[in-house]
Amino acid sequence: MKKLLLGDEAIAQGALDAGLSGVYAYPGTPSTEITEYIQASPLAKERGVHSRWSTNEKTAMEAALGMSFMGKRALVCMKHVGMNVCADPFVNSGMTGVNGGVVVLAADDPSMHSSQDEQDSRFYGKFALIPTFEPSSQQEAYDMMAAAFDYSEQQKLPVLMRVTTRMAHSRAVVEVKSEARKQNDMNYNAVAANWVLLPANARKRNDIVTAQQATLEENAANSAYNKYIEGKDKKMGIIASGIAFNYVNECFPAGCPFPVLKISQYPLPKKLVRRMCDECDSVMVVEEGQPFIEEMLRGVMSGNAEIKGRLTGELPRTGELTPDIVKKALGMETGQNFSSCEDVAPRPPALCQGCGHRDVYTALNEVLKEYENPRVFGDIGCYTLGFLPPYRAIHSCVDMGASITMAKGAADAGQWPAVAVIGDSTFTHSGMTGLLDAVNENANITVIISDNLTTAMTGGQDSAGTNKFEAICRGLGVAEEHLHVVTPLPKNMPEITRIIRDEINYKGTSVIIPRRECIQTLQRHLKEQKKAQEKK
Amino acid sequence: MKTDIILCGVGGQGILSIATIIGEAAMNENLYIKQAEVHGMSQRGGDVQSNLRISSEPINSDLIALGGADVIISMEPMEALRYLPYLNKEGWIITSSAPFVNIPNYPELDTIMADLNKMPNVIIVDIEQLAKDNGVNRSANVILLGAAQKALGIEYDKLEDAIRRVFGRKGDAVVEANIKALALGRAAQK
Numbered sequence: 001m002k003k004l005l006l007g008d009e010a011i012a013q014g015a016l017d018a019g020l021s022g023v024y025a026y027p028g029t030p031s032t033e034i035t036e037y038i039q040a041s042p043l044a045k046e047r048g049v050h051s052r053w054s055t056n057e058k059t060a061m062e063a064a065l066g067m068s069f070m071g072k073r074a075l076v077c078m079k080h081v082g083m084n085v086c087a088d089p090f091v092n093s094g095m096t097g098v099n100g101g102v103v104v105l106a107a108d109d110p111s112m113h114s115s116q117d118e119q120d121s122r123f124y125g126k127f128a129l130i131p132t133f134e135p136s137s138q139q140e141a142y143d144m145m146a147a148a149f150d151y152s153e154q155q156k157l158p159v160l161m162r163v164t165t166r167m168a169h170s171r172a173v174v175e176v177k178s179e180a181r182k183q184n185d186m187n188y189n190a191v192a193a194n195w196v197l198l199p200a201n202a203r204k205r206n207d208i209v210t211a212q213q214a215t216l217e218e219n220a221a222n223s224a225y226n227k228y229i230e231g232k233d234k235k236m237g238i239i240a241s242g243i244a245f246n247y248v249n250e251c252f253p254a255g256c257p258f259p260v261l262k263i264s265q266y267p268l269p270k271k272l273v274r275r276m277c278d279e280c281d282s283v284m285v286v287e288e289g290q291p292f293i294e295e296m297l298r299g300v301m302s303g304n305a306e307i308k309g310r311l312t313g314e315l316p317r318t319g320e321l322t323p324d325i326v327k328k329a330l331g332m333e334t335g336q337n338f339s340s341c342e343d344v345a346p347r348p349p350a351l352c353q354g355c356g357h358r359d360v361y362t363a364l365n366e367v368l369k370e371y372e373n374p375r376v377f378g379d380i381g382c383y384t385l386g387f388l389p390p391y392r393a394i395h396s397c398v399d400m401g402a403s404i405t406m407a408k409g410a411a412d413a414g415q416w417p418a419v420a421v422i423g424d425s426t427f428t429h430s431g432m433t434g435l436l437d438a439v440n441e442n443a444n445i446t447v448i449i450s451d452n453l454t455t456a457m458t459g460g461q462d463s464a465g466t467n468k469f470e471a472i473c474r475g476l477g478v479a480e481e482h483l484h485v486v487t488p489l490p491k492n493m494p495e496i497t498r499i500i501r502d503e504i505n506y507k508g509t510s511v512i513i514p515r516r517e518c519i520q521t522l523q524r525h526l527k528e529q530k531k532a533q534e535k536k
Numbered sequence: 537m538k539t540d541i542i543l544c545g546v547g548g549q550g551i552l553s554i555a556t557i558i559g560e561a562a563m564n565e566n567l568y569i570k571q572a573e574v575h576g577m578s579q580r581g582g583d584v585q586s587n588l589r590i591s592s593e594p595i596n597s598d599l600i601a602l603g604g605a606d607v608i609i610s611m612e613p614m615e616a617l618r619y620l621p622y623l624n625k626e627g628w629i630i631t632s633s634a635p636f637v638n639i640p641n642y643p644e645l646d647t648i649m650a651d652l653n654k655m656p657n658v659i660i661v662d663i664e665q666l667a668k669d670n671g672v673n674r675s676a677n678v679i680l681l682g683a684a685q686k687a688l689g690i691e692y693d694k695l696e697d698a699i700r701r702v703f704g705r706k707g708d709a710v711v712e713a714n715i716k717a718l719a720l721g722r723a724a725q726k
Contacts, residue, residue, distance in 0.1 A: 002563070004559055004560075004563050004569060006573070029575055030575060032575070033575075113574070114575070166572055166598045166599060167598070169572060169573045169574070169575050170570055170571060170572040170573065170587075170598040171559065171569065171570065171571035171572075171573070172568075172569060172570050172571070172595075172598075173563060173568060173569055243598065246596040246597045246598065247596070247597050247599075249596040249597075250596040250597035250601065322599050322601070323597045323599055323600075323601040323604075324601050324602050327601065334601065334602045334603065335601060335602060335603030335604060335624070336602040336603040336621050337603045337623065337624060337625045338603075338620040338621060338623055338655075339620070339621065340620060340621055341617040341618070341620050341651055343614075343617065343643045343647050343648060343651055344614055344617045344618045344643075345614070345639060345641045345642060345643060346583075346639075347546065347581075347582055347583040347614075347615075347638070347639055348582055348639075349547065349580040349581055349582035350580060350581045350582070350638065351580065352580060352581065382580060385580065457580075459575070
């Protein structure tokens, strides 16, 4: 059966067809659509596949390990920076190994379309001794899910599947199976000696998994996903990983004259790489992301081939690949006819008209005018756009949750006013522990949890803490008289500014929760209501 | 057969529904399709684009190379100009004439129109007005699709069939409005 699927959707369908029992994820561009697809899937519903959003990537990874412990197949999805949040359970899952298959899907975002850095998740796979798959097309992404789950169970290790933005967010026709594999039954095969990572146990596991690397590499050398494609012209060989393989082929419509080594499964098969280095005068390494293969090559080559790539300047050191960048690296001309139009103005993203975050920043800016050196620590979400004009309201945005903890550190250093601005979903993802630190020392900070009742930036997914924020803050020890809820609307400006001013002047930890639904989800909900009424 | 298309506009203008109809028509013809979309932060009122490639032969790259696009379909006149380096020599621009002004330094509309009219193959349609005048307010983007039909190299009937399939579950009234919009667009072609 043929389906037109986003890369993300092909991954989701592939996982379902591989007998998935649960997906665990926190929304993050470009990975969000995988979980959304499973949430909407009739097959998933029929089979009772778990698909509710997790509070963060760490809780997601750990829940998946629990499902695997009981013998079932679990998928964990996240954007690349989510790998940092779940790094602890991810790296240690290399030590525990798995019972039911586990695939960890990391969607990298080279060129940072929607991210704060360009980290390449393949390093995590190598670091954690976990085999890594990197599909080159939507079809391969679909096929690889079944292969990855099988491989995970065969090797008793999780598999890391790495994709990038252009794979995740591009549609193609994918041939899918007409029938899904049966889900695994629950079993008690998980061995406590593997899963209790006391040093004595972990040392044994470390020896086993380290020794297993040779097998994993041999399997990668023989993998159907890694291909050595012959070419007559040995002046150059090309190593292309993941979707970079497509860009190389795009440059040669009549077929590539040079030998090409396609890499989609790691550990890097040194045998195939050596063959290319022995056969060719030079080797061009084309990979999306950081020079992961290229750096390794410089340590494994035995021939005389000159290695070219991102480290030697043929390809740019950073940023996403494009067909034109690859063309240039291969010494070909671009086909550009028209130059850029000078009259076109940049159009950066902005907070929506009517968005509650706007009113929060308007009020905050008005109050902070009264202080000499206020500092506002921002966080990750739509409200990061408060950095741009007209608000220019925040001074930092580092990682999920860092607003509260950085404000605390700044206050420890003597800064006042120190204000943290964090969204509802980001607060439950990684802000709660930081707030506990602040409360325990009654740090002199004002925390604004701008609650729009959703995870807005990724498209309006459910937010884990909705309706629970006052209770969470109280539970963490925020004093009742310094915990406020307001409705961010222009007509409430006098009340909101008064509360912000009072709480900044209070010497201790306070929390203000401006709460109003995201304008995007509100419109969607009103439409749904109207439809429901029409049906009646 | 091979057509490389850039769909563009401002986040929220509905370029992806045009892509859905073209994709549906192409898939029904057993063509290969690749469609790279932009999701995430830039959707919030920023410039957005989608690379849509359809071909009778397998397609490699998800992205269109510089000078490779056969058609630029734009929901906004300045946004059409943003992608000129991607247009091939004989390529077509099909754009809405209505500016979407959400930035303080939006250029004079006359300048934008002059730049557009300098291009060899361009169709500028006031889709908002046309939609309003003909009572198909919510199908302005489909008028644009109709105006791009020849440039796309897809038979008119195939697009009409695709509309029936895409909008079928929304009821006959929605289907008919979109078919009317497509016809309005066709009439606006040169």
